[in-house]
Amino acid sequence: MTGLVIDKLSMRFDLPGGGAVQALQNVSLDLKQGELLSVLGPSGCGKTTLLNIVAGFLAQTEGEVRLNGKPVHGPDAQRGMVFQQGALFEWMSVRENVSFGPDMKGTPKAESRKTVDHLLDVVGLRDFKDKMVYELSGGMQQRVALARCLANDPDVILMDEPLGALDALTREKMQSLVLKLWKETGKTIILITHSVEEALLLGERLVVMAPRPGRIHKEYRLPFADLGVGADLREVKKHPDYAPTREEILNMIWNMEEEIMGRSEESV
């Protein structure tokens, strides 16, 4: 049984001043090997909490996460993470960063070197292998983060707004790169983003989450990710379904935000 199963996941914690927060309620998702899921939602809808539970950094209070049939307890090398920024080790060169996973496993350098070199070629950092990471631009640093994650060959890649800190042009290039890597490696990917466009372009499946309590509001199956592999993403945006879907989701999130605002105004 391969794939990632998120089974009736709930998470609730007490606040120091009394009261409790229901961060997630009854979230269930079933991802087959090689699926790309993007997660959207207004702030406070629990999408990062969900990702952290799947990664094993947080514990759920109810339900279970199972990867290939085995329940998840704590972080391990099967689920790689790509963060927004600042997760690279600046005391290491680009190559050392990418080979961190194999090194920790005790893979001999001679063995991992080929993989590392190949991955750095794939992400387009052929000439930057021996640079220190702080000498690289933000976009290049995210390429290193992607390569570092892939070098460890995880079953699932969890991305927490990986392109959020990049400028618009770099972001577009990186979106193409993510699609390319997804198709070439066949990894299961969960991508959290604030950008509706990014969620549409990169999500084979897309879930919109709603806040208080954090739950799945609506799920879509989209053709754009498949269309976008190896293609110009701006062409994909001309697809007749693209603009209506975008407007629909934007409205949905807009209404949720309005509702949150209204509710907090009432409570004042």
Place this chain on the structure above:
Amino acid sequence: MVQIFQDLGSELAQLFLSVLGAFPFILGYLALILLSMVIWRFIRARMDRVRDYRSLKTVTFGDESAVVSDKAASVISIVLIFVIWGAFTGSGWLPGPLHAPGPFVGQDKFTYTIEGPDGTQADATVFVSVYRQGEEPAPLEFDAGTGPVKNDSVEVQAYRSKLISWDANDDVTRKDGAKVVAVDGRAIDANTDVDVGFGRVALTDKGTLNFEPGQGWQMESIWLPAPDSVWRRLVSVSADGYQNVTLAEHLSYSLFRVIVGFALGALVGIPLGYAMGLSNWFRGWFDPIVEFMRPVPPLALIPLVIIWAGIGEQGKIILLFLAALWIMAIGARSGVSGVKITKVHAAYSLGASKWQILRHVIIPNSLPEIFTAARVAMGVCWGTVVAAELVAAEKGVGKMIVAASKFQDTDIVLMGIILIGIIGFGIDMLMRWAERILVPWKGKG
């Protein structure tokens, strides 16, 4: 309580007055700074101008990046310190015309007038010879004269004063009721003294004359030795030592204490800081201890350490260990706390174990903070060792200057202070250099 406030208030008033007295000197120094700036700008305006980006900025006042240390100002400032120092100490390194007026040295004379018990007045002359410290007074041409009051002679060392028993060789003495009424024709009494041009003459309560040769503007070497005499002392002390201990020995002992004390403090403090950064229990256990000990200045521990461990090496090393310990522990603790959680999460999800996280993430990430702490700790240790040696030691640079001060060898005191400064500066430079080499990623996270 009221008494304390009154006492402190009068201290404050005195302090204010002495600051007021120093004000002309401060203004003079400020004028020198501005004058040299104007002169340097004038010179530079005639040289080839640098046309870099910064030179094209029109807003420089308030732009922090546009303010860089002017090397010329640094050079002039240091040269000026030596020039002022030399000028007011009569240094041989400085050409004579730059010297401030020195003390009167040589021979001169003044006359005094006495009034006898019967009201008759008579004049006599005092021949004065003023000589420098360490020199023989030149032979004085002295003629006792033929008048009713005989001439007198006096030999005084510069910066000292001397009583003149003018009646010792006279027929009419103070016992008979004779007294001095004028010097160089100007009236004198117990309250007013007379400036004779090369010094001052005063009248004591007992009626003798007190002569004080003019001091000029130069400092006596016991207050402030000339830079060249400090240099000569450095040469002689490094060759022959001072009080049977060589300079190298003094310096090595001080440095030895600092290095050993600091190394022990780091050896214990860094693991302690890591433990505090990684475990709730250790953080809770040591927080009160560290937070209490940190504000206690190491100097305040000197008496206790002397009581416990005596004045030998052990006591000083304990002191320096304590001086470094808390600084290093706090540095290591904040280094661990400063690790971004995303780095730790990333490492865990790349399959690293706890030990590997410590070794490959936490330690390298905390090194910059530890280096900063080490620089501070080395500075504190260096200051503490000198102070501890001032209090009690057999060898060490602090011991050297305190011993010299007891014999009023101010040039050795000054030499010691300069050496302490240079070594402290050198230690800091060394630490910065090591930091650049060992943690090039500092501030790049």
